[in-house]
Amino acid sequence: MTDTLREAYRVMRTIRAFEERVHEEFATGEIPGFVHLYAGEEASAAGVCAHLDDRDAIAGTHRGHGHCIAKGVDVKAMMAEIYGRKTGSCHGKGGSMHIADLSKGMLGANGIVGGGPPLICGTALAAKQQHTGGVGVAFFGDGAGNQGTTLEALNLASVWDLPAIFIAENNGYAEATASSWSVASDNIADRAAGFGMPGVIVDGFDFFAVHEAAGEAVERARGGGGPTLIEVKFTRYHGHFEGDRPASLDCLTRFRDRVTEAGELAEHALDAIDAEVAKLIEDAVSEAKAAPKPTKDDLETDVYVSY
Amino acid sequence: MTDTLREAYRVMRTIRAFEERVHEEFATGEIPGFVHLYAGEEASAAGVCAHLDDRDAIAGTHRGHGHCIAKGVDVKAMMAEIYGRKTGSCHGKGGSMHIADLSKGMLGANGIVGGGPPLICGTALAAKQQHTGGVGVAFFGDGAGNQGTTLEALNLASVWDLPAIFIAENNGYAEATASSWSVASDNIADRAAGFGMPGVIVDGFDFFAVHEAAGEAVERARGGGGPTLIEVKFTRYHGHFEGDRPASLDCLTRFRDRVTEAGELAEHALDAIDAEVAKLIEDAVSEAKAAPKPTKDDLETDVYVSY
């Protein structure tokens, strides 16, 4: 258990540190393209992926760095990808919105809102056909919960009785659009019943809550019990001053408080992880910056396996 | 009220007679293309459209003759269209799956399962913008209830608070696929809650049940109360012999029994309607057969208003 906690903390810290650094670097103008940061939502990816292994596949979103890190994609390769380098996860061809590593069961961040859920029906189907006991997990935002592709996938997963888990990451907004307006039901989880599966709501700032709900869903799925929809809610704290963010709204602080109070992990152990992660990110950035960009020879390769 | 009943009966009888005749004529090979018959489901179109007038628009399905007739599309023009004649509703360019009459607020049968619901959000929006008090009604089948376009439209109608009514015509099957299998919830109406609107289930063989539920929905919509999802169920009678179909499964028999028993309409009045309808259909067929087909000059017209 200590190992699990340590690992969970490392994942969350890595995501946070990665995103904060990308944020800084992006501001300098050195990172090209569109970047969406996962900072603040770490408990979701970490809490879910803690239950997953090589049999399992996930689909991320446009806000996908966290999903990638939690599923074990190499952090240095990710950073290099964001910089458009040849050493990146996608050799510079994908960028932030398309980081993927199929060898790790990470089917890619996705530039299309609602792009992932149908794909995950497929990976879950493959696991079922191959009797691997694997599951498929689709992460999607509150905005994506109104996309027809997502809604169809929920139904299909039930109809096919798939080992699939749908994680609705409800951070209250789709760009400028409030989910309280765009989602006609009170909760996204309320839609689960209409698609014949259990719907669960958890506090997205609480790693343990996510972890528990995901654990149940993954167990049910592996056991042939079918899909689950989990709504991970990141309820925003309104009217607060900057810097005045309560610990309850930060998954890392909350995690630290709980495991240290419970005596499960010591402060210094957590600090050590922080330091290791800081170094990893530092190295990732400097290696990315030093890495070569792809060249003319790379432009027309990798379109087809054979053409 | 007698007039309303008479009119309702006429609509249902017209649909039945139209479809039975199309069925016969199709068997002779004289009617080209794909034809889907609405016979048996008359109470749905008739019960809903009885509440509608010129302010209102409907979208039909591939099984659209009934929706057209109930919304007042000219029966002779429809028959001519099915025969591919220049005198048809669409001058022979549309055929059975695309009969439409925008002047009557009939937006077309539709060859695409789930094609209609988004369009109806638009007609409802137009009515709202123009303060006409009009409503939009989308008919769709049980199979179409799993199409993303339909599910998105349900949500949008709620979010925009539209005067829209969604009629799920659940006849138990989408071609060979049972709705008990393809719809992951017990009822299609169960999905309404997930999209923030009331969901109602009615017996599709009972004109009065459909009429009442639709009346409430139309009234709510006209009054600014937002959309409703009505599931019209045509529960099949299993294990019966041909000819052994109980009266409760035939909307016309049931309607006749009820209004004659209640003394609201006399047998002979109903018989008179039957005779009038029979003549209308007979004329429609003979006129259609005698009508000219479109010619070379028609091939490239009507693509654009101006090009």
Add this chain to the structure above:
Amino acid sequence: MARTISYRQAITEALVQEMARDESVIVMGEDNAGGPGVTKGLFHEFPGRVLGTPISESAFVGAAIGAATRGQRPVAELVFIDFMGVCFDQIFNQAAKFRYMFGGNASTPVVIRTMYGAGLRAAAQHSQCLYPIFTHVPGLKVVVPSSPYEAKGLLIQAIRDDDPVIFCEHKALYDTSGDVPEDSYTIPFGEANVVRDGGDVTIVAFGRMVAVAEQAADELESNGIEAEVIDPRTTSPLDTDTILESVENTGRLVVVDEASPRCNLATDVSALVAKEAFGALRAPIEMVTPPHTPVPFSDALEDLYIPDAQKVVNAAKAVVEYRR
């Protein structure tokens, strides 16, 4: 051993042989993928490997794609190609782009079988060709078999191919017959079939139009004009060499495409030749296509809409008789 079987049977046979050969091949679609009836019987023959679906094309086509990234070789059936509009994102933004976007670290061996084309009075939403749209998308391979022999060999190739393939079956061809070997065989993609040799004019035709072109060639022959008829068999990849060599020889080109005329295969092949074989060209390039309209319902109009042999003959004569 070859026997005469139908296009429909050829497709079924390809599916059966591949499913028997390779466990990872699965089939999915509405009504147990039962659209044009080619999968009849498969459901019982391969239990658990023929999956019915709700009418949720995005979800199940997407599922086929997702499964393909995880070791399956799914064959998904989109009953009519006209339905691509409700699931196109999964095809062109997901399947088609995975390999490139992911830097070569993905392959997506999915086949989407689908029925296209006019001629059955099926009207505007059930009669389109649309293969030019798929051809436009880098990352997709697009197959347009013109006969039972082509259908079987190309479908087996499609299933074994490691890239996403759109397999377009013309609805008016299902009941046509031809010689087809019983044994399994593949036809490589990007290799045109020279259906008929001739030195006066090259006619390139796709799918059902190959037979129309052959008919035209017969008629032309009786007028003393020798037409070379080329069936590219796949629109992507396209066998440009065979087309160019032929035009180098004939100096004249007619392209016959049942798809809508703008940005279609007729323009694609014309442009190829106007660029690469200009020096050999002795006449304008003619295109025989339908008009720029939706497909009409009435038989009277649909028969005028679809390119026929007479139009091909006229086009061929025009280019042969052309004098600067």
Add this chain to the structure above:
Amino acid sequence: MARTISYRQAITEALVQEMARDESVIVMGEDNAGGPGVTKGLFHEFPGRVLGTPISESAFVGAAIGAATRGQRPVAELVFIDFMGVCFDQIFNQAAKFRYMFGGNASTPVVIRTMYGAGLRAAAQHSQCLYPIFTHVPGLKVVVPSSPYEAKGLLIQAIRDDDPVIFCEHKALYDTSGDVPEDSYTIPFGEANVVRDGGDVTIVAFGRMVAVAEQAADELESNGIEAEVIDPRTTSPLDTDTILESVENTGRLVVVDEASPRCNLATDVSALVAKEAFGALRAPIEMVTPPHTPVPFSDALEDLYIPDAQKVVNAAKAVVEYRR
């Protein structure tokens, strides 16, 4: 009176002027149609006529189409053209076909504004052109404004037009500037703009490629080659006359298209000319397009991907120097 304003401002101005003129014009899209920021402020200026939407493109694009059949003139925003895959059915099977399928008894005056094109390191799913796909579909009109002046006049025309219009705004053009009259004006569809006269070679270019072609023409001029640059402004309808007349005069054609190379506008225009102006052609028709790949992310690759002036210059020189 003309002032210098940006492409973005020109689009906003067109919307504002049309909304003020005609009550039936409504605007809808995600974040109150706020994608590229052109609709900023409209929400407050025209209360109740700028509608935010959920991320449900099929539903709201379909709603715009439905509303158009009932007296509204909706302008729906599909933020990136790349998202067409989740709502294409409503566009190509519904809006585009209503009029024909319904025998002329329908008009659908809807405009779909959408952002296209490469250059912003937005990668494979946010950088496509895709207008050839819309051009392929009978019943749609497709507009590709190349400058602020074009953007305003064509958008006003699009809103007043009684057919469905796909209005394609290049994302790299929003911050470009040009002279634009303050008053309302329309630019008719199907009328090309001859951006520059020249007798040696015709260059047809679309959207952002018009500026690239002009740059190439400058460079060519310093090499003694006079290029005529044509901006068709709309791909459907296409002003074939202007293109053909120019080629009749120059005898040489280069088509510059940022869209993927197969079945695109470059092939479309090439084929047109190879058919209709063959007698005047003195050289192969060159096409300058990206390679047949998705759009790469890395700036190093994307810069190689997009057609640039140098490639256009090379193509033009090749056709001018061509000797049979």
